[in-house]
Each structure stands twice: as structure tokens, then as C-alpha cells.
Amino acid sequence: MNRLGQLLRTTTFRLTAVFILIFIVFSVLLLAFISFQSSIVIQRQQGADIDREVTELQSIESKQGMRAVAFAVDQLAAQPGPGIYYLGDQTGQMIVGNVNDFPPAVLRQEGTHSFDYSRSRPFGADPNDDNQFHGHAVVRSVDLTSGFVLVVGRDVVERRGFTAIIFQGFFAGVLGILALSIIAGAVTARRVLRRIDAINATSSIIMAGNMSERVPVTKRNDEFDGLATNLNAMLDRIEKLMQGLKEVTDNVAHDLKTPLTRLRNKAESALRDGAASTEQREALETTITESDKLIRTFNALLMIARAEAGAPSGAFADVDVSAVVADVAELYGPVAEDAGMTLETKVVDGIHLRANRELLGQALVNLVDNAMKYGEPAATGGGKIIVGVRPEADRIVIEVSDNGPGIPAEDRERVLERFVRLEKSRTEQGSGLGLSLVAAVARLHKGCFHIDDNAPGVKAVIDLPAG
Numbered sequence: 001m002n003r004l005g006q007l008l009r010t011t012t013f014r015l016t017a018v019f020i021l022i023f024i025v026f027s028v029l030l031l032a033f034i035s036f037q038s039s040i041v042i043q044r045q046q047g048a049d050i051d052r053e054v055t056e057l058q059s060i061e062s063k064q065g066m067r068a069v070a071f072a073v074d075q076l077a078a079q080p081g082p083g084i085y086y087l088g089d090q091t092g093q094m095i096v097g098n099v100n101d102f103p104p105a106v107l108r109q110e111g112t113h114s115f116d117y118s119r120s121r122p123f124g125a126d127p128n129d130d131n132q133f134h135g136h137a138v139v140r141s142v143d144l145t146s147g148f149v150l151v152v153g154r155d156v157v158e159r160r161g162f163t164a165i166i167f168q169g170f171f172a173g174v175l176g177i178l179a180l181s182i183i184a185g186a187v188t189a190r191r192v193l194r195r196i197d198a199i200n201a202t203s204s205i206i207m208a209g210n211m212s213e214r215v216p217v218t219k220r221n222d223e224f225d226g227l228a229t230n231l232n233a234m235l236d237r238i239e240k241l242m243q244g245l246k247e248v249t250d251n252v253a254h255d256l257k258t259p260l261t262r263l264r265n266k267a268e269s270a271l272r273d274g275a276a277s278t279e280q281r282e283a284l285e286t287t288i289t290e291s292d293k294l295i296r297t298f299n300a301l302l303m304i305a306r307a308e309a310g311a312p313s314g315a316f317a318d319v320d321v322s323a324v325v326a327d328v329a330e331l332y333g334p335v336a337e338d339a340g341m342t343l344e345t346k347v348v349d350g351i352h353l354r355a356n357r358e359l360l361g362q363a364l365v366n367l368v369d370n371a372m373k374y375g376e377p378a379a380t381g382g383g384k385i386i387v388g389v390r391p392e393a394d395r396i397v398i399e400v401s402d403n404g405p406g407i408p409a410e411d412r413e414r415v416l417e418r419f420v421r422l423e424k425s426r427t428e429q430g431s432g433l434g435l436s437l438v439a440a441v442a443r444l445h446k447g448c449f450h451i452d453d454n455a456p457g458v459k460a461v462i463d464l465p466a467g
């Protein structure tokens with residue numbers, strides 16, 4: 001149904017519909033013109049026939065007398081067809097003919113008359129046909145020299161029948177063309193839709209993170225292929241730019257880390273050896289702390305870059321995810337206790353996955369670290385952190401939740417970006433890269449990461465495909 005709706009909404013289909021409409025309007029006008037013209041011609045023809053017969057009968061009367069006229073009229077009246085004949089007096093006393101129940105004016109006045117009638121069968125029709133019949137007749141009445149009235153006419157039924165045939169033909173034709181046009185429109189629209197679907201499918205794959213996917217190009221070299229070629233060229237360019245940008249970031253992180261580490265170590269040894277003044281010692285200590293922070297940031301950046309580059313397949317191994325989660329919980333349990341919080345585990349045992357153990361562990365550590373840093377309920381204190389992993393249909397769900405102030409719904413996407421920290425967290429140490437790594441690791445494992453509301457608190461969910 002949806003597919004049909006989509007088809008009906010395409011431009012091709014609408015254009016076809018407009019075309020059909022124009023066609024029908026045009027055909028109706030044409031038909032009206034044809035039937036009008038032909039009915040005029042037939043009318044003239046019938047008029048001429050009537051006149052000819054009247055003249056002939058009049059000349060028979062003048063040459064051969066009344067008896068010959070009566071004989072001729074009798075013969076004409078006996079023929080099947082739309083002919084109407086009457087020979088008699090003005091009161092309707094018929095000598096010969098096939099009709100005598102005319103409107104009174106016909107017999108009393110010479111000239112051409114036309115009138116509607118209703119009787120059990122059309123004039124001149126098969127006498128056994130007994131359907132009630134509505135008709136229209138055109139007759140000419142003349143007074144003969146002998147004093148009798150001669151009426152010659154035609155039943156117009158035949159003419160109407162002709163028009164009806166034109167109309168029938170027309171409707172059959174229009175219906176046929178309508179059906180054909182709908183089929184043609186649907187077929188064309190479907191072809192167009194299929195090409196657009198291909199482009200849509202490709203863009204979805206690219207949006208899902210596979211930048212190397214390209215729009216298929218056919219050999220037809222039509223406008224869709226033109227569009228596809230341009231889109232592909234654009235994608236190539238974007239991919240190159242992104243690649244370049246990533247390389248620069250990675251290189252900067254890498255190249256700055258070494259001199260920074262050297263600087264830090266120098267400061268440390270200066271602090272160890274020298275009997276410096278208190279201020280100098282303090283300056284050196286600050287230098288070391290700041291360097292440590294920067295080194296941590298670079299490490300985090302490099303780890304994210306690694307995860308995003310798609311860690312080499314050698315780094316993927318069969319990992320006991322349950323054990324990793326339990327280890328992290330065991331490691332951080334005491335730390336949480338020191339901070340006045342409790343750390344609980346909800347681990348379903350024996351969950352295995354092909355994964356990068358180190359990156360997965362680091363992602364989990366980042367989440368637990370956040371829960372400890374930001375998950376303390378302001379009012380009551382003594383936050384409760386729950387770390388868990390469970391299988392769910394064909395997926396593996398890793399969750400870290402706390403009961404702290406939580407993250408407002410409008411910020412839950414934003415905090416996954418690099419260097420984003422919420423205003424209220426500025427007092428805590430950190431560089432805003434923790435969640436970025438979690439998201440990158442989830443993507444690396446073809447899964448996704450999102451933050452839910454734990455009401456109150458944060459529920460951070462890593463959702464990975466089990467296969």
C-alpha cells in the first residue's frame with residue numbers, strides 16, 4: 001500500500017495523469033463535434049429522401065392517377081425500415097399506409113412536422129416487438145390534387161442509433177486508452193522509483209558510516225547516471241578531505257605527544273635532583289600535572305582515531321564480554337566505595353563476542369569513570385552504579401547506569417562529540433573525549449551507543465550485534 005502511494009506520488013505518474021486528462025477533454029470535444037456534424041448530415045439526407053419520395057408520388061398522381069399512388073404508397077409502407085407512410089383523408093381515415101395516429105395538425109396542415117411519440121413499437125418495426133417505445137418522427141404532409149392527404153416521413157430512431165454507436169465506440173476507446181495509460185504510467189514511474197531507491201539505499205549506507213559506498217551507474221548513460229556520476233565524484237572528494245583531516249589530527253596528536261612526554265620527564269627529573277625554591281617546585285609540579293593531562297588527551301584522541309580507522313582485524317579476537325565487564329567492575333568497586341558510592345554488577349555469564357578486548361575494556365572504564373564523576377545524587381549522596389551485560393535476541397547489551405542528575409535529553413547526542421563537556425561538569429577533571437571513544441568503539445563493533453534516562457540518572461547503553 002505504501003509502495004503504491006509512493007508510486008502515485010511520483011512526478012512521472014502525475015504527468016501521465018495530466019496527459020490522460022487532457023486527452024479525455026480533447027476526445028470529448030472531438031466526439032461532440034463529430035456527432036453533431038454527422039447528425040446534421042443524416043438529417044439533411046433524410047429530408048432530401050422525404051422530398052424526393054413526395055415529388056415522385058405527386059408525379060405518379062398527375063401521370064397515372066390515384067390508384068397508382070395508392071399502389072406505390074402501399075408498397076413503400078410494406079418495406080421494413082424507418083419509413084412512415086399515410087394516404088387518406090384529413091380525419092385519419094387511411095386508405096393505405098403504415099401509420100395513422102398522427103397529431104391532428106399533421107393531417108390538417110401541409111408542410112414539415114416533427115413530433116415525439118410513444119407507442120408499443122417504433123414505426124416500421126417488427127410487429128412482435130412489444131416494448132414500450134419512445135421515438136421522434138419527422139414527416140411531410142401534402143394535399144394531393146385528388147383531395148387526399150399524403151404523409152411521408154422517417155422515424156429518427158435510426159439516427160439516434162447511429163449516435164449511440166459513436167458514443168459506445170468512444171467510451172470503449174477512452175476506457176482502453178485510460179487503462180493503457182495507467183499501466184504505462186505505473187511502469188515508467190516504477191522504473192524511475194527503482195533508480196531513486198538505489199540512490200537512497202546508497203546514501204543510507206554512507207550515512208551509516210561506510211564512506212566507500214558508491215551510487216551504482218548503469219550503461220544507459222541517462223540523466224540518473226549523470227546524477228550518480230556527479231554524486232560519486234562528490235563523495236570521492238569528501239572522502240579524500242575527511243581522510244586528510246583525520247590524518248592531520250592523528251599526526252598532530254602523535255607528533256606532539258613525544259615532545260610533551262620528554263618535557264614532562266625533564267620537569268620530573270629537575271624536581272627530583274635540584275634543591276629548588278618552593279615556587280620553582282610548585283611550577284615544576286604544575287608543569288607535570290598539565291603535561292599529564294595533555295598526554296591523556298592525546299592518548300584518548302589516538303585511541304578514538306584507532307577505533308574509527310577500524311582496528312586491524314588481527315586485533316579482533318574471541319572475547320568473554322562477561323569477564324571483561326566483571327573485571328572492570330571489580331577494579332573500580334573499591335574506587336567507587338572510596339568515593340562513597342556503591343557499584344553493583346548484573347552480569348549474565350558466558351557472553352562471547354569477536355571484539356577488540358582493549359578498546360571494549362576502555363569504553364567500559366570510560367562509562368564507569370563518568371558514573372563515578374558525575375553520577376552522585378546531589379541531595380542524598382551515596383550514588384549507586386550498576387554495571388551489567390546481557391544477551392537480547394541477536395544482540396548483546398552492555399549497560400552502565402547511575403542515579404545522579406543525568407544528562408538533559410537535548411544534550412544526549414551532543415555529549416558524544418569530541419571535546420563536548422556540559423557546563424555543570426567543568427569542576428571535574430576531563431577533556432570531553434570519554435563518550436566519543438565509547439561511541440567510536442560501538443561503531444567499530446558494528447553496534448551503536450546511546451544514552452537513556454535512568455530516571456533519575458544516566459543509563460549508558462552499548463548495543464552490539466551478537467553475530
Ligand SMILES: Nc1ncnc2c1ncn2[C@@H]1O[C@H](COP(=O)(O)OP(=O)(O)OP(=O)(O)O)[C@@H](O)[C@H]1O
Pocket residue numbers: 300366370371374375402404405406407415420421422423424425429430431432433434435436458
Ligand atoms: N553519568 C553521567 N551523569 C551526568 N553527566 C554525564 C555523565 N556522563 C557524562 N556526562 C556529561 O557528558 C560530558 C561528556 O562526557 P565524556 O566522558 O565524553 O567527557 P568527560 O568525562 O568530561 O571527560 P573525559 O571522559 O575525557 O575525561 C561530561 O562532561 C558530562 O557533562
Ligand SMILES: [Mg+2]
Pocket residue numbers: 366369370430433434435
Ligand atoms: Mg568521561
